[in-house]
Structure formats: structure tokens, C-alpha cells
Amino acid sequence: MSMRAPQREPASDLPQRITIYEVGPRDGLQNEKTVVPAEVKAEFIRRLAGAGLETIETTSFVPPSWVPQLADASEVLQLLGDDGLGPRRPVLVPNERGLDRALEAGVGAVAIFGSATETFARKNLNRTVAESVEMFAPVVARAREAGLWVRAYVSMCFGDPWEGPVPVEQVVEVSRRLMDLGCDQLSLGDTIGVGTTGHVSRLLDALDAAGIGADRVGVHFHDTYGQALANTLTALRHGVTVVDASTGGLGGCPYAKSATGNLATEDLVWALHGAGVETGVDLESLVETSVWMAGQLGRPSPSRVVRALAGSPE
Structure with missing residues (x-):
């Protein structure tokens, strides 16, 4: 017989509850070659919310x-109506023009997207790291004035395809500069998936020493080298309680060719439910949503848990 849920054996070294920051509709879909209709995106978001993702x-x-x-x-936001607004429905904004459009749409939360390395800042934002921080300063200030919740993503925290290893001190410095602008939360991105558990511990310790505690940090791991779940559990043992994940394991990064998908939300939920960690997510319902989305995209989900629970959707 196949098991529909993991055997629950609570782990004393993990938090009792975590927040999954679902990135499927944005980070997950941004790479798809075929354009997904707005109606499908809105329905995807509704189904994710229905599965318990807050x-x-x-x-x-x-x-x-x-x-x-x-x-x-x-x-998409128009189609969602109130379901697409509020502090639990962030949108990414790269600059003040993006913020203008977000404010016009009535959103309650925004995210900015910085880089720990100069090469990626130039390729992704067409600016140096310092220039990008300068560009984000008025975005964060105006968002805060408007009462919005603000997140700062930092990409290439664990390695860069052009520069190679990225010094921990460099990541801390960029993170500190972005958080000093007034952001509420920092998301550490392993954009090419090369991070390992000891590296995660060291970076979180260094951020903590610089005044950015685990209570203000989210982690965003890619599974290129199969390390995303191990790295996530390491971060949770360090007190992090916000994990970025993408339903069905969708997504990568359009500007980093070697990046494969994000950590699959279902794989994360299976691991956490087995360890007695609450997520608020109904796994069966989430798997159904992934199977439905895979059908919209015309290919099976890369998530192992989706495949195990659903069989590969044709």
C-alpha cells in the first residue's frame, strides 16, 4: 500500500510552526516559455490559497x-479582487515605476530584488550593487509611507555562476544595506542551488552577529544539486521560520542559466509534517493543484512528492 501522509515523529530541534512563502505564481512561472493566461494564474493563486497557503x-x-x-x-490582480491584496499577497517591484503600478493596484506588500554580487547586479538590474541599493531606497521609503510590508530578496548568496564562491561577509554587507533601508524581511536566495548545510549555518550566524536575526530572515533554496531541503532544515534549526517554496517545484531564474527549480512546496510539506511542524497546508489539496497546473503547462511536475502521491500526470 502507498502512504498518503508521512508517519509523524516530532523533531525537538525544529520550530513548531513555520510560514511557507509560496513563490509559484511569480518565480515559478516567470521562466515558462509559453505564456500562461491571466485567468489560469488567478485560478492557480485561488487554489493555492484554498490548500492553506497563507x-x-x-x-x-x-x-x-x-x-x-x-x-x-x-x-491578474484585477481577476483576484480582494484575494490578491493585503500583506499576505506580496508583488515584486524592481523600481519606483513598478511601485507606482503596485500602489495603483492596491497591493499591501512588495518585494525588492537585490544581488550579493556585482556581476549579477549588472546582468539582472543593469546597475552596480551600490547603484541598486540607491535605486531601492525611495521604493522602500515610499512603500513604508504607504503602510506596505516590504521584503528584500538577495540573490547569489551562496555562489555565482560568473564569480564563483561568494564571501559570507559580502552577503552580510549587502543584506545589511538593504535591511537598513527599512525592509521587514530578508530572503536569502541560493539562485544556482550550490549552497550546502555548513555554508547555511555560517551565513545565518554571520547575519545574526550583524544584527539581522533569524526572526527577520526567510530562505529561498533552489534544488539544482539536490540540496534545497537539507539546507532548509538547517536554516529552521537556526531559528528561521519562513521558507520560500514553489508548488510543483516550478521555476528557476531567467538570468542564471544553470538554475533549476525552486524547492517544491509539496516536498517541504511532507518533510515538515513528518517532523511534526505545522504549515497550515493540506497536502492532498496542494498535490491536486500541482497536477492541475502541470496539465495547464503540458508537462509533469518535477516534485517527487507530487509524483509519489499522484503518479505522473500524463
């Missing part, structure tokens, strides 16, 4: 030429 990053107000997939941001 925090869902809905879309991105970046120039359509950068990420054509998300050119329909305003339309």
Missing part, C-alpha cells in the same frame, strides 16, 4: 520586456 507572491511589476510572462500583472 502567503503567496502573486506577480511582478517589472517591465514586460524583461519578463513577458508577467506582463499581465494588473489583470
Whole structure:
């Protein structure tokens, strides 16, 4: 017989409850070659919420030429109505123009997207790290004035395809500069998935020593080398309680060719439920949503748990 849920054996070294920061509709879909209709994106978000995911990053107000997939941001939010607004429905904004559009749409939370390395800052934002911090300063200030919750993503925290290893001190310095702008939360991105558990511990310790405690940190691991879940559990043992994940393991990074998908939300939920950690998520319902989305995209989900519980959807 196949098991539909893991045997629950509580782990004393993990938090009792965590928040999953679902990135599937934005980070998960931004790479898809075929454009997913706005109606499907809105339905995806509704189904994710229905499965118990409270925090869902809905879309991105970046120039359509950068990420054509998300050119329909305003339309998606319109279709969602109140379901797409509030502090639990962040949208990504790259600059003040993006913030203007987000405020116009009535969102309650935004995220900015920085880089720990100069090369990626130039490739992704067309600016140096210092120039990008300068660009984000008025975005964060205005968002805070408008009463919005603000997150700062830092990408390439564990390695960069052009620069190689990234010194921990460099990541801490960029993180500190972004958090000093007034952000509420920092998300550490392993954009190419090369991080390992000892590296995660060392970075979290260094951030803590610099005044950025685990209570203000989220982690965002990619599974390129199969390390995403191990790295996440290490972060949770360090007191982190916010984990970025993407339903069905969708997504990567359009500007980093070697990046494969994000940590699959289902794989995370299976591991945490087995360890007695509450997520608020109904796994069966989430798997159904992944199978449905895989059908919309015309290919099976890369998530191991989805495959185990659903069989590969044809």
C-alpha cells in the first residue's frame, strides 16, 4: 500500500510552526516559455490559497520586456479582487515605476530584488550593487509611507555562476544595506542551488552577529544539486521560520542559466509534517493543484512528492 501522509515523529530541534512563502505564481512561472493566461494564474493563486497557503507572491511589476510572462500583472490582480491584496499577497517591484503600478493596484506588500554580487547586479538590474541599493531606497521609503510590508530578496548568496564562491561577509554587507533601508524581511536566495548545510549555518550566524536575526530572515533554496531541503532544515534549526517554496517545484531564474527549480512546496510539506511542524497546508489539496497546473503547462511536475502521491500526470 502507498502512504498518503508521512508517519509523524516530532523533531525537538525544529520550530513548531513555520510560514511557507509560496513563490509559484511569480518565480515559478516567470521562466515558462509559453505564456500562461491571466485567468489560469488567478485560478492557480485561488487554489493555492484554498490548500492553506497563507502567503503567496502573486506577480511582478517589472517591465514586460524583461519578463513577458508577467506582463499581465494588473489583470491578474484585477481577476483576484480582494484575494490578491493585503500583506499576505506580496508583488515584486524592481523600481519606483513598478511601485507606482503596485500602489495603483492596491497591493499591501512588495518585494525588492537585490544581488550579493556585482556581476549579477549588472546582468539582472543593469546597475552596480551600490547603484541598486540607491535605486531601492525611495521604493522602500515610499512603500513604508504607504503602510506596505516590504521584503528584500538577495540573490547569489551562496555562489555565482560568473564569480564563483561568494564571501559570507559580502552577503552580510549587502543584506545589511538593504535591511537598513527599512525592509521587514530578508530572503536569502541560493539562485544556482550550490549552497550546502555548513555554508547555511555560517551565513545565518554571520547575519545574526550583524544584527539581522533569524526572526527577520526567510530562505529561498533552489534544488539544482539536490540540496534545497537539507539546507532548509538547517536554516529552521537556526531559528528561521519562513521558507520560500514553489508548488510543483516550478521555476528557476531567467538570468542564471544553470538554475533549476525552486524547492517544491509539496516536498517541504511532507518533510515538515513528518517532523511534526505545522504549515497550515493540506497536502492532498496542494498535490491536486500541482497536477492541475502541470496539465495547464503540458508537462509533469518535477516534485517527487507530487509524483509519489499522484503518479505522473500524463
